[in-house]
Amino acid sequence: MDGVSPLCERWTAIDTEFQSRRTCLCGCSRNILLDYKLGKNVFLLLEDVQVLKKEGSEFNDNDITEELIFPRKDVWLLRKEINELKVLLHGVLSEVNELEKTLGMERTNPVAAWLDRVRSLRDRYDSIEADIKSTCNCMGDCYLNCPPSEEDGMTAAALLVKVREATAERSNLTKLVEAIPGPSSLETDSPLKEALEKLRSIFFKKHKAGVIGVCGMGGIGKTTLLKRFEDELRHRPGDFKTIIFVVVSKEPNAQKIQKEIGEKLGIFFSEGDSVEDQAPKVYAALHDNKFVLLLDDVWDGIKLKNILTHIGVPFPNEENKCKFILTSRNAGTCNKMGASNHKVKVGYLKSEEAWTLFKKNVGEMTINSDPDIQVQAETMAKKCGGLPLALMVIGSAMASKTTIQEWKHAASSMEELRTNKIEGMEVELLSSLKLSYDSLPDDTIKECFLYCCLYPEDWEIEKEELVDYWVGEGLFDDDYGDEIDKARGEGHSIIGRLKGAHLLETDHYDDSYVRMHDVIRDMALWISGKREDKFLVHAGLGLKEAPEPQKWSGNKRISLMYNDIKNLPNLISDCPNLSTLLIQYNRNLSGKVSSGFFQSMTNLRVLDLSVTNIESLPIELGWLTGLRYLNLSNTNKLDSIPKELSFPKLQSIELDDLPKLESICEHPLLFPSLKVLSVRKCNHLKKLPLEINSAPDLKKIKGEQEWWDWLVWDDELIKQKFVTLHSKIFEVCSLPPILYIPINFSFLFSISIGIFSFFLIAW
Known part of the structure; x- marks a missing residue:
């Protein structure tokens, strides 16, 4: 302790000198770092403190405050x-x-x-x-x-x-x-080339064309055309100040559309702000800003017009000279948006163009390897009906097929699907696309693919969350058992394979997300609807009420995520095969979940109730003895978890951002299978329900370092066990380290080296 007192005296001298000149003429509180001499002395002092701390010296709290060192x-x-x-x-x-x-x-x-x-x-x-x-x-x-x-x-x-x-x-x-795309890609396809030329002509020559519609079959290339035109606008000198691309989808979400537009305009939306609160900001940014709004995948023109007005987007007129370009499968939708006289129709590829695209995706080496394979390939290309998406997906699926037997089998599979008396191009497309599903190498990958249709249409699917669900369902148990890290690695590998098969797409702006094309999603729903273990998917539809109890019966997976459901049924009596239930992001879902709700869900493995306002959980939740993944994050009113709960197979539990959570059961629990426990932003949780024999397989605890330091333990042996494991299993949240500085002298001395670099720059 001999070295501590001199350092404290040095701090007292620095603080005394600073207090004598801590305000400017305007009365503002000054920053000690603005003073070169004092700032340098603080830095040198902290260096010396770090040395003593490493040697084991202890420091008592001092009068130094966070506001003094780091105002604002x-x-x-x-x-x-x-x-x-x-x-x-x-x-x-x-x-x-x-x-x-x-x-x-x-x-x-x-x-x-x-x-x-x-x-x-x-x-x-x-x-x-x-x-x-x-x-x-x-x-x-x-x-x-x-x-x-x-x-x-x-x-x-x-x-x-x-x-x-x-x-x-x-x-x-x-x-x-x-390289700037040349005629070797988009413009060699005559339907797209013709459509692009017509779009250019209307856009640049018909100045009164405020709204332009691009229509055609799903998967025909409308989005490709719109993105190509977006690139041209961004690289073409002109007087359009802002270009905004938004995916609308079948059930447009006003808040989502407004947020996307706002982000591209540099408008920051605060958490909890309503659409009405933000509409004036959007209007102010756009009303005198000559902009182009590109709206992809529009289904309901009248609904979209109302939404755009509601969120603050001004419509094109002769005064503002702005333009809308939208894509839709239905020409009538374009008419309702005001594009009745300015439509561009994208047609199907001609047979020669379709064959060229198909060969490109299969690989000419494979097709030319055997004349019989070429005959089968030509037949399959014709059955795609000139639809680019089908040609690319099926062509990619056949790229690995090198024998005539494989090609004949694939061609006959397509033929059988087309003879099922299914009428209409939509269903013919799904039948064609199903070949890409059938070509997936095993049932595990097929199940992973079908799982993706549980998300809303045109949704950004977070890869980490998707893999969590797959692991929770036990889709990789046969290969990896309880090795959760290896199972997660396999999950990410499967995402890559699904992307390679054109069944998933990388998100345009963030590689941590994937998307499922709406036609591919339709195909996945169509396939799942033909199985005995069906899916009930009402995700992102804006539902106010949950489906009636009889509609839950017999389903294997149910997704009601991203709705406005207020109450769940009191009794669900026939769901013995239900393995996944996703109810997250129903913010109006409040109160207590009925004791009879989980009664028949004896085989449930994945349950997500996150981002709801439920206040308490029934003890009957403990009947879910097969549960492996549970997410209760952001259920802001939840303050405890019933002590009666027992989850012998639970592997992962997410309890993030629960500001009122004070306890996870009153007594220690056995978690024989638990591997991941996430308790980030649970500031009132001071104790974990763990004893000396708890969670023998625990691999990771996610939480803030400050929270970990303040945990209360019943027994020194228990504490010692988890402290010993601390360096192996603890994962500190990746939040700015500066946010964790408590207002006391001792913690200031243990501040990280990252803050020292801030000191140097602040001088």
Whole structure:
């Protein structure tokens, strides 16, 4: 302790000198880091403290406060990191412009998206800084120390996360430019070429054409055409200031559409704000901004018109000279949106073009290897009916087939499906696409694929969540048993294989998500509907009431996610085969779940009740003895979990962001199969229901370091067991370390080296 006292005396001297000059002429609280001498002394002091801490010295709390060292820490840190991001922006933009000019190439889509996102973040920071300045009369940098409004504080913290994400994404932009697509791709297909030429003509020559419709069969290439035209607009000198691409889908969600438009305009939406609250911001950003709004996959023109008006999007007129371009399977939808005189129809590929596309996806080496294979391939290509999506999906499925027997079997399978007296192109398409499903190598991958249709249409499916569900269902048990990490690895491998088969697509902006094309999803639902163990999928439909109890009967998987359901049935009496139940994101679902609701779900394995307002769980939940995955995250009113619950097979439990949760059962529980426990942002949870023999297979605990340090243990042996495992199983949340600084001297001394780098920059 001899070395501690001198350091405390040094701090007292620094603090005394600082207190004598801690305000500026405007009365603003000053920052000790703005003073070079004092800031340097603090830094040197902390270095010495770190040395003693490593040697085992202990420090008592002192009068030093978080506000003194880090006044407005979030804004200070945001200012530093946004400036670093601006440097990256300038560097990428300069390099891209030079490459485009000298090589005649164009920026890649990921680069264009990153540049737009960074500009948006820069503008949002400027807005925050302006708001803070407006509340402070100081002419210097002391305005950053003025207490911000609650809204500005929340905005700065949220924006800091986005800035860090954008900074990290820069390292992934390895390919900045690419060759401008030439006639070898889209424009060699005459229907798409003709449609693109007509779209250009209407857009650039018919100035009164405010709304333009692109219509055609599902999978015909409408989205491809729209994205190609978007690229042309972004690289063509013109007077359209803003170009916005939005996927609408069959059941349009006003809040989702408004948020996508707002993000591309640099508008920050606070959590809990309604569509009505944000509509004036959207309108203000667009009404004098000559913009082009590209609306993909529109089903109901009247509903969409009402939504756009409701969320604050002004319609094109002669005064604002803005334009809408929409795609739809139905020409009538285009008419209802106001495009009756300005429609572009995308037709089917001609036989020669279809054959070329099919060969490209199969591989000419395979087709040319045997004349009989070529005959079968030509037959299959013809049965795709000139539909590009079917040609690509089926062609990819046949790429690995190298024997005539495989080709004959595949061709006969297509023929059998078409003789089932199914009328209409939609069903013929599904029959054709089913070959790609049949070509999947095993039942496990097929089950994984069908599972994806539980999500809403045109949905961004988070890969980690999807794999969690697959593992929870036990789809990989035959190969990996209880080895959860290996099972998760297999799950990600299957996602890659489904993408390779064109059954899943990478999200346009975030590689951690995948999408399922709506036609492919229709096919998956069609397949699941023909099985004995059917699916009940009412996801993202805006339902106010849950399906009637009799509709639950006999289903293997039920998805009611992303609705507005208020109550669940009191009694479900016939669901013995139900293995997955997804009810997350029903924010109006409140109160207590009835004791009879889970009564017949004896084989349930995956249960997701996250982001609801349920207040308590019935003890009958404990009847779900086969449950392997349970997610109760963001059920904000839930304060405890019944002590009667017993989950002998539970492998993963998610209890994130439960501000009222104080206990997980009153007494220690045995979790013989538990491998993952997630309790992030559970600030009132001070004790885990673990004893010396609990959770022998536990691999990972997810939570904040500060929370871990404050946990209460009944017995020193129990604590020692989990402390010993701490370094092996504990996963600290990836939140900014600065957010975890308590207001006391001892923790300041244990601050991470990442904060020291902040000290240096702050000088």
